[in-house]
Amino acid sequence: MPSHLLPPRTASLAGPATGAGPAAPSRQRQVLADDVYEAVKALVMDHVIAPGARVSIDGLVRQLGVSQTPIREALARLESDGLVVKEPLRGYSATPLLTRSEVDDLFQFRLLVEPWAAGRAAELANRDDHVRIAGEVASCPEPPPGDEYEAYKALAAHDSRFHSLLAGVAGNRQLRIALERTHCHLHIFRLYSAGGGGSQTLAEHRRIAAAVTRGSASAADRAMRDHLESARDRLRASFE
Incomplete structure (x- = not known):
């Protein structure tokens, strides 16, 4: 088990925090819940829990050394992310990976609407929007080497925020909601880890931001069209 999946903060949460007020147990519980969510998410993203495989709650309890409650909470959050699905009488299982056809459909949709949204954002963005866009692009460091989720999760989160931000600046709430509901960024990174493409992705985002x-x-x-076509081609290569 990769060291980053171990819950190092779990033990520190067992006892009361020195000098903490009444709200400390609630904060501790939230930290534990977030840790467990990220640990189980990493198992799914790294295919330790294989696509389509059933998720053993008891197995996760033993593996992560926590109770069933934060495990079940994490799985409920992952279900809303589209990374696991709950079936009656069967429990949870990891969702399958996107197929080549689904990838093409996804990028066909994105190519229809996101270049327009980027252009519209350029027309409508004000000074505050410029600051937010520049800040988002600057917020993501170059991903470290490695194909595990831990290495590229910051890039995946930035990718989602960046595209959602531009859709919001463009004034298209439905597009922003659609991007968020598909969780396309998680599914794309799950299929194809950042690998050597992280730097290219960030460079493409910088070009889009500069134009906006x-x-x-x-x-x-x-710039948005070039970025999406480049991302699609990188994904297509993973099927070959």
Whole structure:
């Protein structure tokens, strides 16, 4: 089991925090819940829990050294992420990976709407939007080497925030909701880890952000289209 999946903070949560007020147990419980969620999420993203495989709650209890309660809470959150599914009388199982056809369908949809959204964001963005966009691009460090979720989870989270931010600046709430509901970024990174593509992704985001902040709708449209086509081609290569 990779060391980053061990719950190092669990033991520290067992006793009361020195000098903590009445709210400390609640904060501790939330930290534990978040730790367990990230640990189980990593198992799914790294295929330790194989796509389509049933999830053993008892097995996770033994593996992570926690009770069933945070495990069940984590699985409920992962179900909303689209990473696990709950079936009556069978419990939870990891969702299958995207197929080549599903990847193509996903990017066909994104290519129809996201270049337009980037161009629209360039037309509508104000000074505060420019600051938020620049801040988001600057917030993600270059991913460290490695194919495990721990190495690229910051990039995956940034990718989701960046695309959602542009859809919001474009004023298209339905597009932003659609991107968030599909959890496409999690599914894409689950299929294809950042590997050597993380730096390229960040460079593409910087080009989009630069076009948006200088108010060039055509350049923002083109930069987003180039980014999505590049990401699609990287994914297609993983099927070959």
